[in-house]
Amino acid sequence: MRYAWLAGITALWLFCLTECKPDDDGDVSCGGPDSLYTATPLTLAQPFKFPPIKIPEDNPLTQEGVLLGRMLFYDPVLSVDSTLSCAGCHKQEYAFSDGGKAFSQSVFGATKRNTPPIFNVLWMKNFFWDGRAHTLPLQVSDALRAEQDFSANVIIPRLEKRPEYVALFNKAFGKPCGITEEKIHKALSQFMMTLISADSKFDKVMRGQAVFTPSEYRGFYELFMKDTGAVNGYGADCFHCHANSSGASNLTMMDNNFHNNALQYAPTMNDFADKGRGAVTNNMLDNGLFRTPHIRNIEVTAPYMHNGQFNTLEEVIEFYNSGLKYSPTTDPQMKTVHRGGLQYLTAQDKADLVAFLKTLTDTAFLRNPAFSNPFK
Ligand code: HEC
Ligand code: HEC
Incomplete structure (x- = not known):
């Protein structure tokens, strides 16, 4: 009898140990695989x-988690002044890039770089033009602060006032700890993981369900995928960076690497207008390097390059043909930089390259209702 109060406190303490442990080391107790109470697993x-x-492993996909992420992606509630959602800059019809704008408007003003598209993140090893985030949750945390001036103590109370969010957070990640920043990162990451683009004409050709036109065929096999000769050119030599080195066995069309493609003139390593990767690693040899961007859906992601300096694919091809600029960190694969570019592409070659690039447009992805605004 004397110890009843002690037993009571011990029980409460034990309960709290499992149920209301604060979000310090950030998983199981505050949502994660062990507390998926009612969530429905989703496979891609x-x-x-x-x-x-x-x-x-610490963020399995569930229907509730993905739906929550999709709502958060489209809801301006996450920005300090409730005006700007992720989708304000990342628009589905442009493969989640910002439709024709070189720079976007964040809550702080114009962005410093062009808004990239979002898809196939499951196969990406680095995020942002300079690769400064290497996981999706880190990427989300960076984007929330840099673009929307997110702070947990302002935004979370707002979400807690919306019963539909409280219910979904509970379903997706379990009740302990309520709505947390980590759960917001996880939900947004889950939604973005479902954004897979792999059903373009190019994919259908690879699967044997469609055929290239002669122009598309030349553009891919004779130009994009062919090396430049040391003396006399023949290919356009794009695959070294824009396709995986394992070639036909990997159709992601990404190398997950950083290069200087001779875009910026810089007499010395310190003269780059944007240092790109170098500002992240503090290694001068990385100055002027950027992550190889997506080539899939390229038809709808203009303008091009980290600073949006080209408006059309024709301008990009002409850049590789005759617009390369000197700088000390230029990639060794830009073999023709000494003469300002390939220089030998004919009008037909250029048209064929563009024709091939357009086969990478995935209209099913651009129109997939599962990725659209859930509030409409
Ligand atoms: C004001 C416009 C804007 C808003 C709002 C915005 N972004 Fe972005 N996003 C950008 C820009 C610009 C970059 C590139 C920044 C850089 O590389 O330095 C980017 C990069 C990204 C990337 C990396 C893509 C890649 O290829 O590396 C992802 C993923 C992303 N944003 C997701 C989000 C999410 C999720 C949100 C909402 C939480 C969001 N963004 C809000 C403009 C925006
Ligand atoms: C040495 C590696 C390399 C080679 C070779 C290369 N690229 Fe690129 N490409 C890049 C990098 C890196 C960027 C981004 C550069 C930046 O923004 O500063 C880029 C950007 C682009 C873009 C713009 C993408 C966007 O979303 O803004 C297109 C289109 C493109 N390249 C097509 C090609 C074509 C076509 C070829 C062959 C003629 C080619 N590239 C050869 C590395 C390369």
Whole structure:
């Protein structure tokens, strides 16, 4: 009898140990695989000739988690002044890039770089033009602060006032700890993991369900995928960076690497208008390097390059043909930089390259209702 109060306190303490542990080390107790009370697992279809889908162990996909992420992606509630959602800059019809704008408007003013598209993040090893985030949750945390001036103590109370969010957070990540910043990162990451683009004409051709026109065929096999000769050119030599080195066995069309493609003139390593990767690593040899951007859906992601300096694919091709600029960190694969570019592409070659690039447009992805604004 004397110890009843002690037993009571011990029980309460034990309960708290498992149920209301604060979000310090950030997982199981505050949402994660062990507290998926009612969430429904979701599996994604493996795209043809992509490396196997690997979902992070601490953030398994669930229908509720993905729906929550989709709502948060489209809801301006996450920005300090409730005006700007992720989708304010990342628009589905432009493969989640910002439709024709070189720079976007964040809550702080114009962005410093062009808004990239978002898809196939499951196969990406680095995020942002300079690769400063290497996981999706880190990327989300950076984007929330840099673009929307997110702070947990302002935004979370707002979400807590919306019963539909409280219910969904509970369903997706379990009740302990309520709505947390980590759960917001995880939900947004889950939604973005479902944004898979692998059903373009190019994919159908690779799967044997469609055929290239002669122009598209030349553009891909004779130009994009062919090397430049040391003396006399023949290919356009794009694949070294814009396709995986394992070639036809990996159709992601990404190398997950950083290069200087001779875009900026810089007499010395310190003269780059944007240092890109170098500002992240503090290694001068990385100055002027940027992550190879997506080439898929390129038809709808203009303007091009980290600073949006080209408006059309024709301008980009002409840049590789005759617009390369000197700088000390230029990639060794830009073999013709000494003469300002390939210089030998004919009008037909250029048209064929553009024709091929347009086969990478995935209209099913651009119109997939599962990725659209859930509030409409
Ligand atoms: C004001 C416009 C704007 C808003 C709002 C915005 N972004 Fe971005 N996003 C950008 C820009 C610009 C970059 C590139 C920044 C850089 O590389 O330095 C970017 C980069 C990204 C990337 C990396 C893509 C890649 O290829 O590396 C992802 C993913 C992303 N944003 C997701 C989000 C999410 C999720 C939100 C909402 C939480 C969001 N963004 C809000 C403009 C925006
Ligand atoms: C040495 C590696 C390399 C080679 C070779 C290369 N690229 Fe690029 N490409 C890049 C990088 C890096 C960027 C981004 C540069 C930046 O923004 O500063 C880029 C940007 C682009 C873009 C703009 C993408 C966007 O979303 O803004 C297109 C289109 C493109 N390249 C097409 C090609 C074509 C076509 C070829 C062959 C003629 C080619 N590239 C050869 C590395 C390369």
